[in-house]
Amino acid sequence: MPGESPAEAMQLAMTTLGPQLRSLPDGETGDRRNWIISIIENLRGHPALELSKEGDWSDYDKTPRFKVRRGHKLLGASLDFGQLSAVEAGRPAFEEVRRESGRADLDYLVGVPGDFDMAMFTLGPVGALRHRRAFTEATVAQITRIYAMLGDQAIFQLEVPAELVLLTKLPAPTHPFLAKLFGKRLAGLAAASPEGARFGVHLCLGDMNHRAFGRMNDVGPLVSLTQAILVAWPAGRPLEFVHAPFAAADDPPPTAESFYAPLAALKLPAQTRFIAGFAHEDQSLADQRRVLDLIERLLGRPVDIASSCGLGRRDAADARRTLERTAELCTG
16 A cells, blocks of 8 residues: 555545445555565575576566575475564554554454465476475465454454466466466465464465456456355365456456456355455546446345555546545445
8 A cells, every 4th residue: 555654555545435444454654555565676685596587677578586595495484475574563553553443353464475386486386396384384474473462352364466467367277277276275275274263365366567367258257256156165264265367457347248258167165255456546437336336246246346456556646536425435
């Protein structure tokens, strides 16, 4: 979210969306505005890793790539993705916002990049398959420590663009098998986390430099992956929401009903909210309301509203416009 600090970002969210908010993140301001880029850049000094390809993050094919040094083993205990320190830094601002707003029901949304996504963006596809376990262990360790600090106040948002993007780029006949595999692996991450921890899943098409990495002809891949996650999800770790991207970064969501038609086949548990990621500053309010009506009619239930991804890759003015559009959609 736009802001120079967690306090500024949270205050902006509350000012714009306060009554409609269910949970509040710290805004991922500063170096964290570009999702995992700062995390991966900090791995340049890791003793078990070496750079195999340089990159400046100017595009999806211009990212740095690491490999495990010969004679070394990558261990989860050696990886720190910074979520715990971020929560420790942002928690005072969150508590102040909650107190001042009288919103004792407001949850702390903790963004957690998926373990496979972290491995994939760090080591590439082959390296991710060989060394995913270290990233899984590191991710679970951070969830465990944050849960010990915040308890039921925290909702862990598992952020997984790689899985959906891969489905958009591979032939449709492969989708059922791959969706089942991805769903099982993601559910396994939750299962390894403390019992009672609350989760949401943020599906994504990528937003580096506010450009999407994957695009859908219709939402069939999204429905396949969501259903697979729901089927595999473990007991004892409430899945509070699934966030689905309908816009693709700078591209607003389509308005054709055919694009959304596969949603009619999605079977959601009553307790799992569906967050429609379509709020966009570059589409008319009338078209945005048409998209909302299509989604709710096909799903047969009301949905929550968000943008397709975080706002950090927009400039501050556009990010505020998106927050304001979200408020307009929430209030009818």
